[in-house]
Amino acid sequence: MTQVAEKNRDRISRRQVDKFAERRAQLADAALVTLAELGYARTSLREIAQNSEFSHGVLHYYFRDKADLIMACVRQYNAYCVTRYDQIVATSQSADELKRDFAAGLAKTLREDTAMHRLWYDLRTQSLFEQSFQADVAEIDKSLERMIWRIVSQFAELAGSPPAVSAEVAYAIFDGLFQQGLLKHLSGDTGAASELQAHAELLMGKLVVG
Amino acid sequence: MTQVAEKNRDRISRRQVDKFAERRAQLADAALVTLAELGYARTSLREIAQNSEFSHGVLHYYFRDKADLIMACVRQYNAYCVTRYDQIVATSQSADELKRDFAAGLAKTLREDTAMHRLWYDLRTQSLFEQSFQADVAEIDKSLERMIWRIVSQFAELAGSPPAVSAEVAYAIFDGLFQQGLLKHLSGDTGAASELQAHAELLMGKLVVG
DNA sequence: GAGTTTCTTGGACGATTGTCAAGATTTTTC
DNA sequence: GAAAAATCTTGACAATCGTCCAAGAAACTC
Numbered sequence: 001m002t003q004v005a006e007k008n009r010d011r012i013s014r015r016q017v018d019k020f021a022e023r024r025a026q027l028a029d030a031a032l033v034t035l036a037e038l039g040y041a042r043t044s045l046r047e048i049a050q051n052s053e054f055s056h057g058v059l060h061y062y063f064r065d066k067a068d069l070i071m072a073c074v075r076q077y078n079a080y081c082v083t084r085y086d087q088i089v090a091t092s093q094s095a096d097e098l099k100r101d102f103a104a105g106l107a108k109t110l111r112e113d114t115a116m117h118r119l120w121y122d123l124r125t126q127s128l129f130e131q132s133f134q135a136d137v138a139e140i141d142k143s144l145e146r147m148i149w150r151i152v153s154q155f156a157e158l159a160g161s162p163p164a165v166s167a168e169v170a171y172a173i174f175d176g177l178f179q180q181g182l183l184k185h186l187s188g189d190t191g192a193a194s195e196l197q198a199h200a201e202l203l204m205g206k207l208v209v210g
Numbered sequence: 211m212t213q214v215a216e217k218n219r220d221r222i223s224r225r226q227v228d229k230f231a232e233r234r235a236q237l238a239d240a241a242l243v244t245l246a247e248l249g250y251a252r253t254s255l256r257e258i259a260q261n262s263e264f265s266h267g268v269l270h271y272y273f274r275d276k277a278d279l280i281m282a283c284v285r286q287y288n289a290y291c292v293t294r295y296d297q298i299v300a301t302s303q304s305a306d307e308l309k310r311d312f313a314a315g316l317a318k319t320l321r322e323d324t325a326m327h328r329l330w331y332d333l334r335t336q337s338l339f340e341q342s343f344q345a346d347v348a349e350i351d352k353s354l355e356r357m358i359w360r361i362v363s364q365f366a367e368l369a370g371s372p373p374a375v376s377a378e379v380a381y382a383i384f385d386g387l388f389q390q391g392l393l394k395h396l397s398g399d400t401g402a403a404s405e406l407q408a409h410a411e412l413l414m415g416k417l418v419v420g
Numbered sequence: 421g422a423g424t425t426t427c428t429t430g431g432a433c434g435a436t437t438g439t440c441a442a443g444a445t446t447t448t449t450c
Numbered sequence: 451g452a453a454a455a456a457t458c459t460t461g462a463c464a465a466t467c468g469t470c471c472a473a474g475a476a477a478c479t480c
Binding site (some may be wrong): 229264265266267268271310 | 456458461
Binding site (some may be wrong): 040171203 | 350
């Protein structure tokens, strides 16, 4: 086989892989919408297909089984949120500004991405029962922890004092706050988002020694 | 109808009601075990019946439908945990003792009641999707919040300084800590419980001003 | 443009689900 | 202890589930 032919085959193969991966992402995206609407327990492959432009059979062409699809969704979800506050961290000039912008960002995504957040909590809880989800969920949780830690440590630096808690504790705190906010928001409490905003601002101040 | 006959009928009726309620509680208890093992999404009525001494048909004699059974389980769960720390609150002589005992209690129940806790998080998350669960879940969540608040406010009193956060925020924080601990504990991290203990002790100190 | 591969469809399958009802069994009533 | 009421078992039902497959449509190769 000539070098040219080999290169050519590689290019083609790569193109096929890309197309395959692209369609997988499309289907995972469509699945995310349905999952976020119905939750893990009530979502079937047929329902996912019906809410997309594909048939239910095609799902098994791109995914080994249901668990494979769900895990792809979980990974896809990661992209939605992990870099959400990086802009804020990079451009903030003062501790106060960072604190305000972060709290406002939390409230905004609680209001706008409600369904996606509840899906995350759903899938994370499923990982407590299904061992096959654990690794991927743990990895995403860790990346969320790092995201929070970037904010907290940058805040501490701008404030001129070291953080008073570890990355794990900081994440656990804001995650707990957010989840409570989500529960209230979804039960019809229209003030839940602004309460979350106030609470986050308050707590961020307490997470650095002073 | 004589007064005696009326009284008699009432007594009988009450006995029947009690028996009915008692068996409902038995069945809900059995259902709790299976639910805690498999999670909401994977638990069927037949599976629940199989793990009990009854047949699957009897479930529909005591419960209108599956949702009715699940809600009875949620309510039953409430009794397990709401008064868990009241003894500690009542007998603690100093802020340090209360803090230590509370943190130790958290770690203990994380280790010993693992499955029941993950069921609670599962059902609470389901309430984000199923409106019919929302009222009961919110009520239990509120009672857990009050439980945490009894501890925090008693700690603040013993420490001689007012709490630095509201009841909602205090609960959100400890709930977030506990959930992270549960995730780690169930993924095989044998140090999760003692880490939770240390984190809870650390944070309790920070939740009062001064 | 024929031949080959890749992609997609829609139906069929066996298993499982929640629900229900008819009948057997037990408990209660008088 | 017979009649009545309650409790419980068993089997059946329609629906839905994940999975698989044969055949058609589309894309690609030479």
